[in-house]
Amino acid sequence: MTTMPAAERRARAKVEYDAFLAACPSRELLDRLSDKWVVLVLCALGGDGAGGTGEPRAMRYSELARLIAGVSQKMLTQTLRSLERDGLVTRTVVPTVPVTVSYELTDLGASLHGTTRQLRAWAQNHMDDVASRREEHDARRESAAT
Numbered sequence: 001m002t003t004m005p006a007a008e009r010r011a012r013a014k015v016e017y018d019a020f021l022a023a024c025p026s027r028e029l030l031d032r033l034s035d036k037w038v039v040l041v042l043c044a045l046g047g048d049g050a051g052g053t054g055e056p057r058a059m060r061y062s063e064l065a066r067l068i069a070g071v072s073q074k075m076l077t078q079t080l081r082s083l084e085r086d087g088l089v090t091r092t093v094v095p096t097v098p099v100t101v102s103y104e105l106t107d108l109g110a111s112l113h114g115t116t117r118q119l120r121a122w123a124q125n126h127m128d129d130v131a132s133r134r135e136e137h138d139a140r141r142e143s144a145a146t
Helices: 006-015 026-033 036-045 061-067 073-085 107-145
Strands: 089-094 100-105
Touching: 026 036, 036 061, 036 073, 036 100, 036 107, 061 073, 061 100, 073 089, 100 107
Parallel strands: none
Antiparallel strands: 089 100
């Protein structure tokens, strides 16, 4: 049995990515990207937040925390670290007093931003429809159960 160099194994696996297969590593990425905090952080850094220009910009941690209501310090930190690890966000430290840390979309993150913007907009625009459908569904289930 011949062994295959790691680079060749990675190249072959890349061609064979299929998220419908249980062992496909793209499933982990889909899981991470479908997280609400990831979507909101990417949208915020893309300039979609309150008063945003629609243009990507660097933001400090405190700006992100203020903009994304309800996110805990722990969750925001974990989300930013995972996005940095995946290459979607870059973290820049400026040696000032106190130290200034900012986060910004990378080119890879910017390429995903349009999708997250559309997903967020769809959710906001269709929430009333979804809520109505949920009520109808629950009412049907209740009447069927009685």
